[in-house]
Amino acid sequence: MSILNATTMRQCAFEVVRAVAEPFSCEVQRSKRKTLALYVKPGKVIVRVPLDASKAEVEEFVQSNRAWIDGRLSEESVRYSERLVIEHGRRIFFRARELEIVFRQGHRQRIMADGNQFIIQGDCLTPAKAREQLEDYLIDKASHYIIPRAKGLARYLGVDQKISKIKLRKTKSKWGHCTSQGVLQFNWLIMLAPHSIIDYMIAHEVCHLIHMNHSKRFWLLVNSVCPEHEHYIRWLKQNEHRFWF
Ligand SMILES: [Zn+2]
Numbered sequence: 001m002s003i004l005n006a007t008t009m010r011q012c013a014f015e016v017v018r019a020v021a022e023p024f025s026c027e028v029q030r031s032k033r034k035t036l037a038l039y040v041k042p043g044k045v046i047v048r049v050p051l052d053a054s055k056a057e058v059e060e061f062v063q064s065n066r067a068w069i070d071g072r073l074s075e076e077s078v079r080y081s082e083r084l085v086i087e088h089g090r091r092i093f094f095r096a097r098e099l100e101i102v103f104r105q106g107h108r109q110r111i112m113a114d115g116n117q118f119i120i121q122g123d124c125l126t127p128a129k130a131r132e133q134l135e136d137y138l139i140d141k142a143s144h145y146i147i148p149r150a151k152g153l154a155r156y157l158g159v160d161q162k163i164s165k166i167k168l169r170k171t172k173s174k175w176g177h178c179t180s181q182g183v184l185q186f187n188w189l190i191m192l193a194p195h196s197i198i199d200y201m202i203a204h205e206v207c208h209l210i211h212m213n214h215s216k217r218f219w220l221l222v223n224s225v226c227p228e229h230e231h232y233i234r235w236l237k238q239n240e241h242r243f244w245f
Contacts, residue, residue, distance in 0.1 A: 028058055030053070036053065045062070045073070150202050175187050185205075
């Protein structure tokens with residue numbers, strides 16, 4: 001969205017483009033651009049087009065990409081159905097295992113994985129309370145796991161003095177971040193993933209203390225401390241939509 005701005009963009013919401021198979025909601029966004037592009041969200045297609053594109057041109061573009069759109073729409077609907085909803089009886093993808101969420105009555109607040117169950121125990125639990133409890137649990141796990149490991153790896157690489165702060169924050173789409181001032185930031189939702197994935201995230205951000213880019217030298221360094229990183233990146237891409245709540 002960075003190339004669009006309020007003055008150049010005219011948004012035309014929910015212009016429905018009739019399709020041969022089943023119709024879908026299609027939003028046409030006009031802006032100062034030269035080409036047409038498609039973006040797919042659950043149950044919705046966004047077409048970004050130049051200001052002067054005709055309706056026929058837009059429809060033709062959508063129809064000619066119909067097979068790709070259908071594939072992406074079904075992918076998105078699977079991803080949507082797999083999203084994390086914290087309610088009794090729903091599923092949670094915890095450390096690469098699918099567990100059943102169980103709300104259990106108890107005065108002592110606790111969270112534990114037991115067999116195929118992910119138990120959230122608390123007093124008169126509601127989904128909102130359980131969600132807060134899970135947030136606290138993950139933040140606590142992250143502060144005990146991520147912070148010492150990031151410091152340890154930085155020490156091993158001889159750059160621990162470069163760390164000015166380690167922040168834990170739930171961001172909308174990022175897993176981690178490293179600034180040139182030495183602030184490392186990690187998304188605590190990553191604590192739902194297996195430890196190998198968390199370790200890759202830590203390695204990625206700590207290596208940015210040495211290379212502030214994604215150059216070949218950066219990836220060589222990541223590889224030296226996390227040789228399976230390509231596998232973990234693929235795993236994250238396939239599964240990360242299951243962690244956000
Ligand atoms: Zn990076």
